[in-house]
Amino acid sequence: SSSKSEYSEARDFVSKMRKAGKNVVVFYGSQTGTAEDFATRLGKDMQSAGVRPLVLDPESYDWQCLAGMNENELIVFVLATSGEGEPTDNMEAWFDALASDRENIDDSDIPEFFQPDDKDELDSDMPLSSVSYAVFGLGNNTYEQFNHHARVVDARMRALGATRVGERGEGDDDVDIEEDFAKWKAATLPLVREYLGATGDSGTDDTLQPTWAVAEIEVDADKVWVRGEMGDGSSSSSSSGSSPSEAGTTTIYGTHRPFIAPITVATDLTPSGERHVLHVEFDLEGSGMHYEAGDHLGIYAANSDAEVDLMLHALGLFERADTPICVRATDPFAAQQTLFPGTATTYRAAFRHYLDITDPVPRAQIASLVLPHARSAAAREFIGSLAADKDVHAATVSAGCLTPARLITAVHQIEAAAGVPKDEQLAIPAATAFELCPRMQARLYSISSSARVTPTRVSITAVVLQYNAQTTMAGALPLGASRLGVATNYLLAATNQINSGSLDPVVVTAANALAEAPQFDAKNHVIRSYVNLPSTLPVFVRRSTFRLPADASTPMVMVGPGTGLAPMRAFVQERALLARQSPEKAQGTSLLFFGARSAATDYTYRDELVSLFDDIKKTAPESRVITAFSRDQPQKIYVQHRLAENADLVYRTLLCGKDKLNGPSRAHIYVCGDAKMMAKDVSRALITLIADREGVSEDVAAKWISEMRRLSRYQEDVWS
Ligand code: FAD
Ligand code: 2AM
Numbered sequence: 001s002s003s004k005s006e007y008s009e010a011r012d013f014v015s016k017m018r019k020a021g022k023n024v025v026v027f028y029g030s031q032t033g034t035a036e037d038f039a040t041r042l043g044k045d046m047q048s049a050g051v052r053p054l055v056l057d058p059e060s061y062d063w064q065c066l067a068g069m070n071e072n073e074l075i076v077f078v079l080a081t082s083g084e085g086e087p088t089d090n091m092e093a094w095f096d097a098l099a100s101d102r103e104n105i106d107d108s109d110i111p112e113f114f115q116p117d118d119k120d121e122l123d124s125d126m127p128l129s130s131v132s133y134a135v136f137g138l139g140n141n142t143y144e145q146f147n148h149h150a151r152v153v154d155a156r157m158r159a160l161g162a163t164r165v166g167e168r169g170e171g172d173d174d175v176d177i178e179e180d181f182a183k184w185k186a187a188t189l190p191l192v193r194e195y196l197g198a199t200g201d202s203g204t205d206d207t208l209q210p211t212w213a214v215a216e217i218e219v220d221a222d223k224v225w226v227r228g229e230m231g232d233g234s235s236s237s238s239s240s241g242s243s244p245s246e247a248g249t250t251t252i253y254g255t256h257r258p259f260i261a262p263i264t265v266a267t268d269l270t271p272s273g274e275r276h277v278l279h280v281e282f283d284l285e286g287s288g289m290h291y292e293a294g295d296h297l298g299i300y301a302a303n304s305d306a307e308v309d310l311m312l313h314a315l316g317l318f319e320r321a322d323t324p325i326c327v328r329a330t331d332p333f334a335a336q337q338t339l340f341p342g343t344a345t346t347y348r349a350a351f352r353h354y355l356d357i358t359d360p361v362p363r364a365q366i367a368s369l370v371l372p373h374a375r376s377a378a379a380r381e382f383i384g385s386l387a388a389d390k391d392v393h394a395a396t397v398s399a400g401c402l403t404p405a406r407l408i409t410a411v412h413q414i415e416a417a418a419g420v421p422k423d424e425q426l427a428i429p430a431a432t433a434f435e436l437c438p439r440m441q442a443r444l445y446s447i448s449s450s451a452r453v454t455p456t457r458v459s460i461t462a463v464v465l466q467y468n469a470q471t472t473m474a475g476a477l478p479l480g481a482s483r484l485g486v487a488t489n490y491l492l493a494a495t496n497q498i499n500s501g502s503l504d505p506v507v508v509t510a511a512n513a514l515a516e517a518p519q520f521d522a523k524n525h526v527i528r529s530y531v532n533l534p535s536t537l538p539v540f541v542r543r544s545t546f547r548l549p550a551d552a553s554t555p556m557v558m559v560g561p562g563t564g565l566a567p568m569r570a571f572v573q574e575r576a577l578l579a580r581q582s583p584e585k586a587q588g589t590s591l592l593f594f595g596a597r598s599a600a601t602d603y604t605y606r607d608e609l610v611s612l613f614d615d616i617k618k619t620a621p622e623s624r625v626i627t628a629f630s631r632d633q634p635q636k637i638y639v640q641h642r643l644a645e646n647a648d649l650v651y652r653t654l655l656c657g658k659d660k661l662n663g664p665s666r667a668h669i670y671v672c673g674d675a676k677m678m679a680k681d682v683s684r685a686l687i688t689l690i691a692d693r694e695g696v697s698e699d700v701a702a703k704w705i706s707e708m709r710r711l712s713r714y715q716e717d718v719w720s
Helices: 002-006 013-019 034-048 063-068 089-099 119-123 148-159 177-196 305-314 347-354 363-373 377-388 390-398 404-417 430-436 486-500 509-516 562-581 606-617 639-645 647-655 678-694 698-710
Strands: 024-029 053-056 074-080 132-139 169-172 212-216 259-268 277-283 296-299 324-329 443-446 457-463 466-468 482-484 536-542 556-559 590-596 624-629 668-674 714-719
Touching (some): 013 053, 034 132, 034 363, 089 148, 132 177, 169 177, 259 457, 277 486, 324 347, 363 430, 377 390, 377 404, 556 647, 562 714, 590 606, 590 639, 668 678, 678 698, 698 714
Parallel strands (some): 024 053, 590 624, 668 714
Antiparallel strands (some): 277 457
């Protein structure tokens, strides 16, 4: 069969697992890296529980091999649900195969030598009857389709005859996904041990093998991979990527191979506001990359130098920061053999480009990676209390933004106060630090430009993230800190550099923390948040399903408060272009509901929107922008209030010329921005509006919204 010819041995996870002497395969469905990180940690915990796991990316393996697993083996899924409930990109093929309506996996889909000797077994209704699995989902209950991905895979595995070991775990990122994961692991690992008949030590083994081995090496400077051009491990010198890499071959840019795009424009749209909203434009010329309004741009930023320096000091590596290192897996069968692309990097580059060093350290990681290195009683007591008590951890580490570097520095300060000499203080090896920090992930931004207007230029609209640490810990740590979003503060610094030559963003808390660090000689160092930013950033385009109606006669209601305006700006640019190009063609009404704090400081793209709507109005006279400025009057006014106030206009737009809806509307509704509150409030406001105007119950109106969603006429691009 055709699938047989597509089948390749390199994609056969079952034989890979057996060759490596493993009996568990852990597949992760990961979009932003969290599920991958959980899977890796699960692998480690399984290993110390006496089973032999292999952690793999489903994208590189064929689901058809599933049926070849036997009773002495286990498959584990760690699956994130993204956005509207769809599977992650790397699980798409598996998900399509498992979740399709077929009752059986067609036996022609299964490579012959994976079919059981007893052919009848395959012909039975239960093609996966020899397969056992476990599943943990990562979701966020602010989204409609909570943990949909894991639920579907679970249901389909069972429907195909597979047996689940333990309960399905469901992590909720809105509450405490780390604790959900810890609970699921505690309940499931013993069952996995029992199922696989594991006899070795379990759990308490603190001679855990480290995942990575770090070697300081001698290597020519040009072999040292320090540029942060993630994914392209082969060349460190190419400054700005171009599409024809070698004669005749064309580079396809994506998550794993971003395009190094010049930043052409960077503007602070709200220079006098409390919040900074940035407009950043990238040049895609020569990349061969295409985008459409509604797509997302992924960007890889770098950590601030101050945070990196704090980390280097915490680990005692500041003096050796630029030493070339090679970091390899200690397990020769591990799916990932090197932590960084290329043969060599440096400590500084590793912490700057490849690792997220600003996440508070999860409790489980404190217990398994930090506590074993505590040597003094003072360190053991403090770290032990964080590891043992969920509430202490939440109040100290999470609320206090204790990153790995801040945690280690805090321990050093506690030890110093207790009179512990320096050489007996907590010392975390570099390999452990590499394990403590998740891999730096790309950040996604809704594209705010239209490819019809600027095909080789792409822009994003980002709000700079910063929030203050709130620690309730008695005798609060001296490292009072706030958390600065990695990518948005990098963009802010880049914007400042481009416009004024000054690199430092407004707040320099990591630098303050560094100045307080006990090993740091503040007098002899200039502390800068960023030193010398390049004028390029690695970027890629991520396709989305958030799309303009194909036909410009379709009316649209767009709701985009804050940076939720981003994709709407692209939509409006496109409709305005059409209006200029075809003034004789009547368009459907475009309504844009925009909300921000204050008209004076936060009305982003104001002049441009006014002018674009002047064009649009010529072919769709009812079109307009309706604003809600929440802080310009004593009571809050939000976009949903404006929807209600303008119910006549909104309803008329949805009617598309009819007298009554009596079913789904031809119009499209778009909501973009905050998933937590806004998107739900807007949906509720629309339900009330429809119920009222149509003279139906709210239940019926809610069903109308669901139907509009199903038809992709109610689309959300929301994040939390
Ligand atoms: P990070 O370093 O990633 O820090 C963010 C983390 O800080 C959060 O994950 C959370 O753990 C923590 N955190 C944040 N606020 C708080 C708080 N108040 N209390 C406690 N913890 C907190 N952003 C835009 O500005 N514009 C867009 O158009 C846009 N589009 C997006 C589209 C999609 C599909 C997605 C998924 C996200 C989008 N985002 C957008 C968000 C964006 O991807 C980043 O998450 C955001 O810019 C923060 O990135 P950062 O690197 O600056 O912060
Ligand atoms: P606020 O910050 O004054 O409460 C963009 O962030 C805009 O969205 C701001 O004006 C903000 O108002 C507003 N906003 C906050 N919560 C909202 C919600 N639940 N629904 C709609 N808009 C909201």
